[in-house]
Amino acid sequence: MAHDFRRSQELSKMGESEILQHVLRDINSTLESLGMTVNDYRVIECDFDTEDSERLTREIMAERGVAIPDSDLHALHELNLEQRIAFDKIFPVAVSGGGGAFFADGPGGTGKSFLYKVLPAHIRSLGKIAIIVATSGIVASGFTVVKGVRCQMSVQSSEAHLLRCY
Ligand SMILES: Nc1ncnc2c1ncn2[C@@H]1O[C@H](COP(=O)(O)OP(=O)(O)OP(=O)(O)O)[C@@H](O)[C@H]1O
Numbered sequence: 001m002a003h004d005f006r007r008s009q010e011l012s013k014m015g016e017s018e019i020l021q022h023v024l025r026d027i028n029s030t031l032e033s034l035g036m037t038v039n040d041y042r043v044i045e046c047d048f049d050t051e052d053s054e055r056l057t058r059e060i061m062a063e064r065g066v067a068i069p070d071s072d073l074h075a076l077h078e079l080n081l082e083q084r085i086a087f088d089k090i091f092p093v094a095v096s097g098g099g100g101a102f103f104a105d106g107p108g109g110t111g112k113s114f115l116y117k118v119l120p121a122h123i124r125s126l127g128k129i130a131i132i133v134a135t136s137g138i139v140a141s142g143f144t145v146v147k148g149v150r151c152q153m154s155v156q157s158s159e160a161h162l163l164r165c166y
Helices: 002-007 016-032 052-064 070-078 081-096 112-125 158-165
Strands: 131-134 141-144
Touching: 002 016, 070 112, 081 112
Parallel strands: none
Antiparallel strands: 131 141
């Protein structure tokens, strides 16, 4: 990795310690998205702290860069009546920023996950952020665009950081 940084034109004139800092920052930024830092591994002590604003910008950019499959957008036209009713209730609230909590339940195979892929796709298509999270159930999943949802998420993860700041 240091070799790659050394070869990059921008960094080629830097000394070894600066290159090392770049390598560590790069690794740290990947780890931060997983809720950890380089220091958690106690291999080498790093004295840098990513600025909150820098981290937030990066996380927002990453979330905004999530690819929206055309099939998920087009699937809106395939929703059955119950899915469409749920979509029409949840979507306006989600994009208005007003906040709300919805619970879509039903027996296995009735199309909950199908709805959960159409909703975030359409929220993201408006340039908004939809974060997919798992609830405390084992296979249950959902998504949130609001704060305060009880879900499985490391407090240090990038998703948690985004939720705290929004
Ligand atoms: N409106 C729809 N049009 C076409 N296919 C659909 C539709 N809704 C669901 N399906 C398909 O039906 C199958 C079951 O749907 P889905 O996985 O969304 O159900 P689920 O309620 O989430 O099930 P589980 O609770 O077991 O996870 C999937 O193959 C899905 O693609």
